[in-house]
């Protein structure tokens with residue numbers, strides 16, 4: 001297939017691009033490099049430094065695209081509470097512009113990066129796709145709006161749409177001399193920050209809240225290896241069906257508290273990771289754990305690296321060889 005990957009210079013989009021190329025697809029990456037990394041771009045993909053709002057300039061009817069994988073988004077849940085307008089404009093308005101371009105060009109299928117954040121504080125655990133959607137942060141709301149637009153697009157215009165609701169993505173892609181890991185500027189995610197502390201580049205990790213109704217008072221998240229997540233996109237592309245909007249949760253079904261994650265980072269790195277309890281971060285749900293039973297049943301998705309030790313181990317290998325080496 002000829003595929004457009006928005007956000008293909010990002011952490012997840014660049015790994016999926018590699019796997020699509022390995023599977024024999026042709027890939028055009030749309031990434032304005034605002035948050036993406038030029039070095040993460042796959043050399044065998046065509047890169048266009050265009051934002052999603054201008055996707056129509058690339059998705060022309062005669063360009064012959066068979067599908068779009070839409071990763072480009074702002075992703076920091078905490079930031080989305082203090083700068084919500086950025087999230088609505090970029091994530092929702094940008095996606096609607098992309099959908100207009102997809103429709104005008106007659107592109108038959110689209111796979112969308114949705115999120116566990118659409119559920120908010122769950123009423124049932126593990127969370128099925130049918131659970132109540134009540135996002136507690138703006139990030140989740142902006143993604144839920146796009147999910148709803150995709151349902152309309154499938155019904156109204158016959159798009160073959162798939163939303164993949166990621167839980168917490170971790171680990172690194174380390175294959176054939178290619179290394180892609182998680183790095184954001186500024187970094188807001190728990191595991192990369194804990195690795196910074198283990199490496200001595202930060203004094204301590206701030207734990208945002210220890211008074212949640214969980215086993216140790218810190219938030220619970222379900223971690224998924226970036227490679228397992230990426231493989232689900234290839235399966236979704238094949239499963240996409242005209243006129244349907246399919247939605248799949250992707251996680252391992254195991255919840256880890258933030259303190260447990262820090263402990264795994266200590267074990268894997270062999271280094272101390274001092275922590276300090278800080279106030280809750282606005283918008284954080286207490287506990288997010290996936291039921292990915294539907295993805296397993298309908299997509300045939302089976303995680304190959306389900307343990308947090310594997311994920312932190314790969315993230316640490318990437319960190320030592322790439323982050324520390326580049327910025328000693």
Ligand SMILES: O=c1ccn([C@@H]2O[C@H](COP(=O)(O)OP(=O)(O)O[C@H]3O[C@H](CO)[C@H](O)[C@H](O)[C@H]3O)[C@@H](O)[C@H]2O)c(=O)[nH]1
Nearest residue numbers: 075077115116117167168188189190193206207208219281
């Ligand atoms: O320095 C830090 C950073 C994070 N946390 C805590 O660690 C947990 C995980 O936070 P992350 O920022 O690593 O991840 P989130 O759960 O907020 O969000 C992630 O998972 C979401 C789905 O749940 C979305 O996909 C989103 O894009 C992605 O960033 C939260 O309780 C957070 O408060 C800390 O205590 N200290």
